[in-house]
Amino acid sequence: MSGEALSGGTTPKSAAAVEVTHVHGERITVRAAVTGVELFSYVYPPDPVAFEARKPYVHPLRTLTGRLVSGYRPSDHRWHKGLQMTASHLSGQNFWGGHSYVHGKGYLGLHELIGSMRHDGFDAIDVCADELSFTERLTWVENGGAEWARERRGVRVHAVDPETGSYAVDWSIRLTNVREDGEALRFGSPTTAGREMAGYTGLQWRGPRDFTGGRVFGPETEGELMGTQGPWLAFTGEHDDVDGHSTLMFAHAPGNAHAIHASHWFVRAEPIPTVAFSWAFFEEFALDAGESFEYRYRVVVADGAWDREQVATRLKGLAW
Secondary structure, three states: OOOOOOOOOEEEEEOOOEEEEEEOOOEEEEEEOOOOOEEEEEEOOOOOOHHHOOOOEEEEEEOOOOOEOOOEOOOOOOOOEOEEEEOOEEOOEEOOOOOEEEOOOEEEOOHHHEOEEEEEEEEEEEEEOOEEEEEEEEEEEOOOOOEEEEEEEEEEEEEEEOOOOEEEEEEEEEEEEOOOOOOOEEEEOOOOOOOOOOOOOEEEEEOOHHHOOOEEEOOOOEOOOOOOOOOEEEEEEEOOOOOOEEEEEEEEOHHHHHOOOOOEEEEEOOOOOEEEEEOOOOOOEEEOOOOEEEEEEEEEEEEOOOOHHHHHHHHHOOOO
């Protein structure tokens, strides 16, 4: 089903494997055509709470059978919202949301440091064959109102495969420094500010609370992967409401190896389930005025407790 949208209305479209609905000004939702399960919802209007660093996010995120694999505003970190692009330490501002880490003083509720990401519009929203892809324009705005960066974001939901019980979400970012004062943008993390092993920043996933204590593993290692590097990482959790597990796979595009700065994994199973592609874990990096950087990521969502061989095989089978 397809059709023209009225202002403020919805535009439903369909494809072989997915059904996509765009509620204009609110969200883009993807459903599995066969089961009707809402797999993915991209929410882009401003959040009501400025302290949580207003930005677009994905929630809910579900498996093909409908199991919820994202957390939204958990009591421990209200600014954690499913899958979202963040920057915890950016030239003295906090685009992550919540308390800001200050060396020697710990985490402080510094509202005046909280930045935001403004949705400026979509250049394209396409549904073809069995996937959704869209390109979004955003502006990163510091707390005083100055526009610091322009972002061109690409999101693609694809590779819906009932046989393996999985599908993929690709996320790309091209960020350009547009500061009028000509200053460089300096990207860091709590670790670069003095807190050990707290390098969170970049694309972040927050899992549901029942994933706490889940299994984390990479191509060759398992368990404590905080601060390590690798082409992919997997996180398996067991659900409370249903008898079963789900697995999320996080993978770098090959080009990320040549990006502006090397990335490390920020990952915890305890006390909360979360994974981030940290682009500034141990060291800051600078983006000069007028310059840009790019990263591309993939998140594969799957039913079941996958093992290392299954993960590697599925990721290898998905072309970039």
